[in-house]
Amino acid sequence: MKCSSVAALLITSLPWIFLLLPSFGAQTKLICPEQPIKSLAGDDVILTCQLHPSMSASSETVVWTKPGLDPKYVYFHKNGKLRKDNQNPSYSGRTRLSEKDLVDGKVSLEIRSVKISDEGEYWCILESMQTEASVQLSVGAVSEPFIGISQNNSGDVALQCRCEGWYPEPELMWLDGEGNPLPAENKDTFRHPDGLFSVSSRLTVTQRNSHSFTCRVCQEKINKTRETTFYLPANCSSQNCHYCIWCPFVSFIVVIISIIVTYKLTKNVKGSSFKVDSKDFNHPKSFIELPKSESESFMPGVV
Structure with missing residues (x-):
């Protein structure tokens, strides 16, 4: 009897148990x-x-x-x-x-x-x-790298890459024109009081197998990369490198200045052209009169 009553109780309770289960699971x-x-x-x-x-x-x-x-x-x-x-x-x-x-x-x-x-x-x-x-x-935090040019004591061309305001601390590397890594010198990292990092590195150009050099700065934690590419002319040597690099820029500036000066002169010439006042047409006597001929001055009836 007891077993049958327990079984009956379980059977009658099963619907309520199934109704309550979703509330516990949710x-x-x-x-x-x-x-x-x-x-x-x-x-x-x-x-x-x-x-x-x-x-x-x-x-x-x-x-x-x-x-x-x-x-x-x-x-x-x-x-x-x-x-x-x-x-x-x-x-x-x-x-x-x-x-x-x-x-x-x-x-x-x-x-x-x-x-x-x-x-x-x-x-x-x-x-x-x-x-x-x-x-x-x-x-x-990221920023764009900047590349400058200088010469070392041996007269070789040296490229200096620097970037500021990075966080976390980034990695800096040099690459040639084909994307191959290049050996860098004087890697320097500085942390500012605000927590941002500045990094710099120098590359000495000894062999001219490539004419483009890329400074790449990356930070894997934030998945950010910035890079700048510097191009050296093919005929640039350690003695005339500065001339080769700056000459095109100077020529460009000279051309721009010439265009501006020419435009100013042309504008001034147009602004100073002769203008006739409209009121002059209402007063013909204001123009220079030609002298009367002698025949006209002795015409009869003319006082």
Whole structure:
């Protein structure tokens, strides 16, 4: 009897068990990207996070924090608005949660004018739903490399490449016209107080197998590359290299100056051309009169 009653109880309870199972399986989770979100300094970035299954979070307390901050709150959203008294001053006026996105269960944080100091791990917390998740922000800074020319003590041509304002620390390399790496000298790296890096390197041109030389600066963490190519004339030697390089530029400047001077002179000549005043046509006597002939001066009846 007891076994049969237990079996009957289980049979009658099975429908309710199956009805309750989906509610346990549908526990709300906060999903953020596993891979770091990358941004350049000065740009705007969105740290994406989404509730799953999707549900409105507009009435929830949404907190964004970053370990190591004091105050620790990057954004504190409560009762439908930002609580500025709890926000870290370094993020004041630069962060935003979209009210429209909150209705759709998106609790993504927008950070405007990203700084190098913004790099790090961020946590999104919804205490009422007992869920939280983290996302990593990687910040980078880049600039274009500049190549200058000089001569060493032996009279050989030397190219100096330099770039400033990089983050994280980049790698600098020299390449020939076919993309083959070239040995560099005097590699130097300097970190500024603001955390940005400056790098420089020199290349001595000893063999003229190539007439183009590329300085490439790259940073794999932020997947950024910048490069500048310098061209040396084929007949350029260590003695006349500066002449070969600067002569075309000087000639170009001379041509431009000549064009400007010619244009100015032409404009001045046109501006100083003879003009006849329209009022002169109303007063013919204002023109120079020719002397009367003698026959005209002794005409009868003329006083």
